[in-house]
Amino acid sequence: MTNAPVIDLRDTTKKYDDGPPALAGVTLSVAHGECVAILGHSGSGKSTLLNLIAGLDRPSGGTVTVDGTRVDQLGEAGSAKYRRASVGMIFQFFNLLDDLTVLDNVMVPAQLAGMGKGEAKRRAVELLGSVGLDRHAGAYPQRLSGGQRQRVAVARALMNKPPLLLADEPTGALDSSSAEDVRRLLLDLNGEGRTIVLVTHDVQLAASTASRTIELMDGAVKRDVVNHGNGAGLAARTPLTRPAGGAG
Ligand SMILES: Nc1ncnc2c1ncn2[C@@H]1O[C@H](COP(=O)(O)OP(=O)(O)O)[C@@H](O)[C@H]1O
Numbered sequence: 001m002t003n004a005p006v007i008d009l010r011d012t013t014k015k016y017d018d019g020p021p022a023l024a025g026v027t028l029s030v031a032h033g034e035c036v037a038i039l040g041h042s043g044s045g046k047s048t049l050l051n052l053i054a055g056l057d058r059p060s061g062g063t064v065t066v067d068g069t070r071v072d073q074l075g076e077a078g079s080a081k082y083r084r085a086s087v088g089m090i091f092q093f094f095n096l097l098d099d100l101t102v103l104d105n106v107m108v109p110a111q112l113a114g115m116g117k118g119e120a121k122r123r124a125v126e127l128l129g130s131v132g133l134d135r136h137a138g139a140y141p142q143r144l145s146g147g148q149r150q151r152v153a154v155a156r157a158l159m160n161k162p163p164l165l166l167a168d169e170p171t172g173a174l175d176s177s178s179a180e181d182v183r184r185l186l187l188d189l190n191g192e193g194r195t196i197v198l199v200t201h202d203v204q205l206a207a208s209t210a211s212r213t214i215e216l217m218d219g220a221v222k223r224d225v226v227n228h229g230n231g232a233g234l235a236a237r238t239p240l241t242r243p244a245g246g247a248g
């Protein structure tokens with residue numbers, strides 16, 4: 001591990017054809033092992049910021065560097081490879097493939113990365129166990145609750161062992177008990193050393209999960225503060241244990 005930040009944005013802007021810029025010059029860096037919450041009202045640029053870090057979109061200006069790679073300069077193939085190897089993404093509405101089983105959904109990133117099927121399956125089974133869903137490996141996503149689907153999505157995001165986890169409103173579509181499961185899962189993953197960027201408009205979630213909160217307003221950083229006495233590294237870390245087959 002080096003002192004170089006995992007994420008480094010320099011004067012990063014994103015303009016769409018019409019309207020004010022979605023990102024109006026953001027400079028920030030995130031260190032290894034941090035759990036950073038990106039907070040802000042709807043339309044403040046949170047998803048835009050996350051998508052630029054994920055290499056899903058290109059900035060209009062400035063730079064996006066992740067783990068020493070200039071993500072903003074990658075071509076299409078380089079960008080796809082970067083996303084497979086370096087980032088795990090979790091979305092509000094899970095983005096699972098409905099015609100694949102839970103196990104096959106979790107295996108998708110490994111297969112795209114060229115991992116052998118046997119090895120991918122072993123790892124997927126192990127990951128499903130770690131999120132408490134081993135008994136649902138053969139089920140189709142539509143038979144699962146929202147909370148269970150999001151835990152499948154977390155397992156899938158971890159498949160290629162990415163150094164960076166990016167979550168966009170991961171609890172936004174969940175009931176409070178499932179949201180708490182996902183929150184604790186993220187805390188545990190951060191406790192194991194993974195760097196996490198968590199986009200949310202939920203102040204409580206940010207304060208109870210992240211070690212630092214960055215607030216966006218109109219595409220600019222309005223506030224960037226350390227969460228004292230709460231959040232990752234300080235909160236009690238009880239492992240996610242629940243009865244097998246339990247709801248949620
Ligand atoms: N593909 C797009 N085309 C045009 N405008 C967009 C696009 N995506 C986002 N925007 C605009 O950029 C701003 C920031 O959006 P977004 O990053 O999605 O905000 P947030 O995630 O904080 O709700 C909004 O004004 C939104 O309308």
Ligand SMILES: [Mg+2]
Binds near residue numbers: 046
């Ligand atoms: Mg958004």
